[in-house]
Amino acid sequence: MEYKxxxxxxxxxxxxxxEILGGKYxxxxxxxxxxxxxxxxxxxxxxxxxxxxLAQEHLVEETPKGTMVMGITRKDFExxxxxxxxxxxxxVRGFIEHLTEEGLQELRDAIDFQxxxxxxxxxxxxxxxxxxxHETIYNRCDSAILRDTLAPLHKKVQKFRRQSMxxxxxAVKSVEEHRAIYEAIAAxxxxxxxxxxxxxxxxxxxxxxxxxx
Numbered sequence: 001m002e003y004k005x006x007x008x009x010x011x012x013x014x015x016x017x018x019e020i021l022g023g024k025y026x027x028x029x030x031x032x033x034x035x036x037x038x039x040x041x042x043x044x045x046x047x048x049x050x051x052x053x054l055a056q057e058h059l060v061e062e063t064p065k066g067t068m069v070m071g072i073t074r075k076d077f078e079x080x081x082x083x084x085x086x087x088x089x090x091x092v093r094g095f096i097e098h099l100t101e102e103g104l105q106e107l108r109d110a111i112d113f114q115x116x117x118x119x120x121x122x123x124x125x126x127x128x129x130x131x132x133x134h135e136t137i138y139n140r141c142d143s144a145i146l147r148d149t150l151a152p153l154h155k156k157v158q159k160f161r162r163q164s165m166x167x168x169x170x171a172v173k174s175v176e177e178h179r180a181i182y183e184a185i186a187a188x189x190x191x192x193x194x195x196x197x198x199x200x201x202x203x204x205x206x207x208x209x210x211x212x213x
Contacts, residue, residue, distance in 0.1 A: 012042060013050035020059050020071055023159045027071040031060070074208070077160050080153045081205040088134070088201060089194030091150060092181070094141030096190050106136040107182050114175045123165040130161060133178050160208050170207045177203065 016036070019025055036047045051067055054060045060067050095103065110133040117125040131154060138150040165171050177200040184193035 007046075008042060009046040009049040009053075012036075012040060012046045013053050015040065016050050016054060017057070017059065017155075020054070020069055021156060021158050022162075023071075025069045025071070027069055027073065029069045030066045031069060032066060072156050072159065077157055077208060078205060080157055081201050084150070084153060084201045085198045087146060087149060088138070089197050091138040091141040091143070091146045092185065092193045092197050093190045094143050094146065095137045096185055096188055096193060098140065098142045099185070099188065100140075103136065103140045104182075104186060106140075107133060107185065110136060111175065111178050111182060114178065118171055118175055121168070123162065123171070126171055127158070127161050127165045130165065130174060130178075131158070161204075164204055164207050167207065170204075173203065174200070 016025075025031060033044050033047050033051070036051075037044055040047070051060060055062060059070055059072075061070050062068075110129050113129040114126055114133070117129060134150070134154055138147045141147065164174070177196065181193055181196045181200065184196055
């Protein structure tokens with residue numbers, strides 16, 4: 001690993017968080033400080049600090065047998081979607097209230113890139129652009145509370161978002177839903193945009209549930 005601008009512990013935490021959320025370390029798997037030191041090429045101190053912070057995020061848990069990966073379960077995903085269905089519409093309303101041409105352009109760009117990567121069947125970049133669409137809305141809704149609530153939720157569902165984007169029919173539908181949300185935003189139709197956002201999140205949840213049945 002190469003470490004530059006932030007503390008070693010911060011970088012170790014960010015990498016382990018991403019790898020747990022991305023599925024490299026599976027739920028129920030035990031990880032040790034020595035193993036992580038060897039894999040990351042760092043000393044035990046930043047690893048220990050990173051594990052402490054991961055425990056606070058409920059991504060790992062200390063047990064009599066050692067540090068066990070908890071990750072994000074489907075129940076967690078369902079709960080996070082329930083929260084998003086209720087508050088992401090508020091972010092859309094805030095986005096519309098403070099609408100700028102620059103904000104609209106960011107949404108258009110995210111959708112255009114989604115369509116581009118959809119044509120190439122590139123699920124990884126499609127997932128990234130999917131995330132960027134939502135990030136643009138909550139970063140520009142003029143509410144630090146909504147942003148700070150939604151940002152970690154979106155980070156934690158990345159594994160499920162990847163699974164969703166790998167199913168082409170859902171990927172196509174997701175892009176269509178984003179386009180409809182964008183059109184409602186451009187028309188400054190807050191009620192429609194809010195309803196479409198809730199439907200979009202609900203459809204993503206249904207897709208994951210159906211995929212696992």
